[in-house]
Amino acid sequence: MLSKRIIAIAQGRALLPRNRAGAVALSRGWSVASTSARVAQFHSSKLLQAETIKVPQMAESISEGTLKTWHKQPGDPVEADEEVATIETDKIDVSVNAPSAGTITELLAGEEDTVAVGQDLFRFEPGEAGAAAAPKEGVPETKEPKPEKEAEAKIEPKEQPVEKAPPPPPPPAREGGEAKKEIKEAPKAAPPSKPKEAAKEIEVAPPRVAGARTETHVKMSRMRLRIAERLKESQNAAASLTTFNEIDMSSLIDFRKKYKEEVLKTQGVKLGFMSPFAKACCLALKEIPGANASIEGDSIVYRDYVDLSVAVATPKGLVTPVVRNADSMNFVEIEKEIAALGRKARDGKLTLEDMAGGTFTISNGGVFGSLYGTPIINVPQAAVLGMHTIKERAVVVNGQIVIRPIMVVALTYDHRLLDGREAVTFLVKIRDYLEDPRRMLLV
Template sequence: MATDVVVPTLGESITEATLGQWLKKPGEAVKVDEPIASLETDKVAVEVPSPVAGVIGELVVNEGDTVNVGAVIARIEAGAAAATSATPAVEDRTAVGKAEAAAPAEPASAPVEETGDALTLSPSVRRAVLEYGVDPSKIRGTGKDGRVTKDDVVAAAKSQPKPAATAPAASPAAAAPVASNAGGRNEERVKMTRLRQTVAKRLKEAQNTAAMLTTFNDVDMTAVIEARNKYKDLFEKKHGVRLGFMGFFVKAACMALKDIPSVNASIEGEEIVYRDYVDVSVAVSAPNGLVVPVIRNAETLTVAGIEKTIGDFGKRAKEGKLSMEDMKGGTFTISNGGVFGSLMSTPIINPPQSGVLGLHRIEDRPVVRDGQVVVRPMMYLALSYDHRLIDGREAVTFLVALKNAIEDPTRLLIDL
């Protein structure tokens, strides 16, 4: 008797997804709740678990197909798992027995490839395996239930520098294709993921709908850097999380948004919606690109609470475990391009939000203090905003308030 595998509920207002990759093939045994497919939605990648133990039967849809919530995507032959798991065991023993007489080395490695975790790798890990050219069956996974993560692949690649360096010299035949393609003009066409399609659509809608304008300022990071260096060890010991810069900026932004509520507001039809709470969307890096989970009621959190939330988002983003609820909503966005080396940018607002703060890299620059030219660690700030709702005076006032709080962190304690 076969059991249908259906597309699970993906979140509010999400009715369809794209089948990104099959993690199991027909005839392979699966356990209960073992991932068999990866779905790409408008916001995150979702793994589809097996509802029963058994053997993969028919795959109803192909990779790249669009599927609706509740649709059948595969069938699992229940009750066949025991038989199929026993049969290969006999076959493997027979094969090993025959092969030992001829080539003992090959039978030893074959079972590892047959039973390794490579068959259930997530899409991001599979791409990393291909990129770094490592054998996933020889990697010890540090993820949940011993699954291999992208970081495991990178670490394995770094620990094997010699084979990668000597391979071309040891195999002249392998060097020939590289030389022949050196002057080539190759192209590769890759279908856009559903996430990338949605990002492209929403960003273009933002440009077409909002009257976007960007205002800039710079901030002296001396005080924050000194505070961080002074207390980072005690902070980590007490709270179990590292003290970064985002905690200061989120806290300062919440104070500034309280003073300039229009930056935290949005336009809905012919009405302006003002809020007495701040849900901050923070951009974090994920295997499929940047995602923007939301810190709920950020105005009520301490710097430690903010850092813990961001750290949890970053960890789950790398593991592909962010949920739809994590991404939902948001009243204001902070994007930190500085971690990638960005000096300055004009970020695009995320509708229906009306403002986005762009942070950039910190670099030593000459500035004037008390009539003297001194070197200070400076950062450019950028606030992109919807000019339909936010006036220039309000935008500049917001940035100045945030600048003052960062340059004098004591203001964060006394709410000034």
């Protein structure tokens, strides 16, 4: 018998037991072996595929941040480059994205924890989204031949939809109409679960009492702490002084009114007041280079280019993205760049490169209704221009009292770099350019 089995194996023929019981036992043995191999293969591949994602490098000057939000939880599928977490730093919010499609398996830090660059952040299993729950490709699934149970499984799904709640007891014959009415209204008696939960939350929330003296303590964000530090640094370091002037905006308003529709139609951008102010500042900075300088140690650094910082208010605080080489741009190019930076600031998408550097700052408090103000210098810059709201006022022009739209502008400057004469001359040049925009074509 042994020799026959050896010969059969050599010839590639399978020898199966002749009785049915032996065949079933042998097939079950193969099934168990196949299942064990499949489970072992699944676990080994899962261990090999698991990855640990670390806190990414954010910038040379940033070594840690606060884990602000987890956008995914263990078991959640993710797509490639989908945001998993947000880390708040003192300058920007950094997004941590999934390197590829897969499933989050474990979170290694909690919200509001301080995390350092290179620290383990979460574990991740690569693969198609939701693949962890699906059978692996290439691994055959074998099932034990259980005819009775398979038959039950096939019948059961068909029977489930047929199951119905027991019918209500038949109503008395004399009150048939009323009974029917009750049956129709029965479903309305059970309110949905969501309104119950909402009502419960409303009941739990303590009512506000008129005249109550309540206090709310909110932890300062890293960005707000950094802003506070920078503003105090500016007050301590710079010898700040502010000078004011008034600008008759009549010509600039007429200019904008005449061309804004054409620019919007042809260039796809709104023509505002920021581009003329930016251009006027660039021209004035060329004539007064000290306003475009900074102090480094015991030296003054003068620049022949203008990287214009534009203050933008966001829900998290004031940020100053930079328009690079603004001196080489025209009105439309400046408007496009400012609009793009403004969108990125509002969406929280600004990068460190967007805010690094800057040689001069413009801050427009006029959009919020500010009439007067003394802006704070964005150190190590030498000066900052503050724009304010436009108000119609009675002014004297050629001996006549007329109504003109007037904007008050303020220049705060570092007296260590600029003398009063230079600072006032700088602001007067800006005023002259804006009161007659055609002057900017002559420079």
